[in-house]
Amino acid sequence: APAMGPSLAALLRPEVRLPLSGSLAKPGRVAQAKKDDRPEPVHFVFQFKRGEEIRYGRDKFIVPQDNRFIASYDPVNTALASSRDFDSYCLEHISAxxxxxxxxxxxxxxxxxxxxxxxxxxxxxxxxxxxxxxxxxxxxxxxxxxxxxxxxxxxxxxxxxxxxxxxxxxxxxxxxxxxxxxxxxxxxxxxxxxxxxxxxxxxxxxFRVSVHTRDYILSVIRDGHFPAQDEILALQSGVDSAASLAACGSMRAAPSEEFNEKGLAAAADLRRLGATSQGTGAALQSGGRILSLVPARQVSQPKITVGLGDTATASIFFCELEAIRRNAALS
Missing domain, CATH: 3.30.750 (Transcription Regulator spoIIAA)
Incomplete structure (x- = not known):
C-alpha cells in the first residue's frame, strides 16, 4: 500500500493488516514506516439528488436521478502502484x-x-x-x-x-x-x-458475472464451484451489508426491513419462469447456468452513499469463499 498515509490508516478498522517487511502489520504502523513528503490522495465526492437544479450561466440542468461524481487527486493509485512489501508477501503466501x-x-x-x-x-x-x-x-x-x-x-x-x-x-x-x-x-x-x-x-x-443495481443484485454463474442456495445467501449478505452501511454507517447494524419494489417485482418475475425461492430472492437453474437475483433493501434517508456497491461486493465475495471451502471439504 504505497499510498497508505495517516489519514487513510485512521479510517481502516483495527482488524485490518497490511504487508510490511515480510509480515502483517497494523495500518498505522505501515503509514509510519512509509512516511514521506508526498501529499495524501484526495477524493472529492459531489452528490446530486433527483430534482435538484444546477445553473451554469443561462443554462439550467435538472438532475434526473440520484447520482454522484467523484473527482480524485491520486497519482499513486491511478498508476496501480503496489509496494515491494505487498508484491513479495503475496507471491510468497499466495498458496495459502x-x-x-x-x-x-x-x-x-x-x-x-x-x-x-x-x-x-x-x-x-x-x-x-x-x-x-x-x-x-x-x-x-x-x-x-x-x-x-x-x-x-x-x-x-x-x-x-x-x-x-x-x-x-x-x-x-x-x-x-x-x-x-x-x-x-x-x-x-x-x-x-x-x-x-x-x-x-x-x-x-x-465462471461468474454479477451486476449490482439500485433495485437488485443479480449474478450468472456456471455449474461448478457452489450450488444456487449458496449464491443466493451470498447475494443476500451483500444486500444486507450495503443497506446497513447506508442506513447506519456500519455493516454491523441491523439492515432496513423495507425492500425495493422494482427488485421484488424482478424476483417475482423470475419465480414465474420457474425459479426457486429463498428469502426474498430467486434462483433459476437452466442450460448449465444458475441465475440468481436478490432485491435491494430500501433506505429512505441514507447516512452514507459512497462505496455501497463495493461493500456489497466484498460481503458477497467473502461468503462465496466460505461456500467454496465448505463444498471442497464435503467432496
Missing amino acids: FSGAMISGFHLLPLQNYEEILPEKINQLRSWKKRNPNLFIHLELGSFQSPQIMSHLMHLVSEVPIDSLGMNEDELDAAAGLFNLSIKANLPASWQERVLAAELLQDKTGI
Whole structure:
C-alpha cells in the first residue's frame, strides 16, 4: 500500500493488516514506516439528488436521478502502484490464500495504460500459477476511456479470472465493447441485463458475472464451484451489508426491513419462469447456468452513499469463499 498515509490508516478498522517487511502489520504502523513528503490522495465526492437544479450561466440542468461524481487527486493509485512489501508477501503466501478481489483498473490514465496493464495482468497470472484454486474476482468501474476498458476486457481471457462484477452502467459499457448492447435507451429491464451478463460471460469465458443495481443484485454463474442456495445467501449478505452501511454507517447494524419494489417485482418475475425461492430472492437453474437475483433493501434517508456497491461486493465475495471451502471439504 504505497499510498497508505495517516489519514487513510485512521479510517481502516483495527482488524485490518497490511504487508510490511515480510509480515502483517497494523495500518498505522505501515503509514509510519512509509512516511514521506508526498501529499495524501484526495477524493472529492459531489452528490446530486433527483430534482435538484444546477445553473451554469443561462443554462439550467435538472438532475434526473440520484447520482454522484467523484473527482480524485491520486497519482499513486491511478498508476496501480503496489509496494515491494505487498508484491513479495503475496507471491510468497499466495498458496495459502483462498481468494483475491481486484479493483482499480478504471483509474488508469489514457497516457500509459498499455504499459501498466500487462504488468498487473502478469502479476495475477503468477498468483494463479502458484495457486490454481485461487478464486479471483475482478470489479470493474467507470473508466476514463472506452479504450482502456476494451484493452482490459480482452486481456481478461488470458488470466483465469473467476468472477467479474460491475454496476448497471458498467455492464452497458462492457456489453457495448463486444457489440452486445441489448437496448439503447435506459433503463433496461432485468431480463435485458441478464441477457447482457450471459453474453458477456460467453465472450470472456468467465465462471461468474454479477451486476449490482439500485433495485437488485443479480449474478450468472456456471455449474461448478457452489450450488444456487449458496449464491443466493451470498447475494443476500451483500444486500444486507450495503443497506446497513447506508442506513447506519456500519455493516454491523441491523439492515432496513423495507425492500425495493422494482427488485421484488424482478424476483417475482423470475419465480414465474420457474425459479426457486429463498428469502426474498430467486434462483433459476437452466442450460448449465444458475441465475440468481436478490432485491435491494430500501433506505429512505441514507447516512452514507459512497462505496455501497463495493461493500456489497466484498460481503458477497467473502461468503462465496466460505461456500467454496465448505463444498471442497464435503467432496
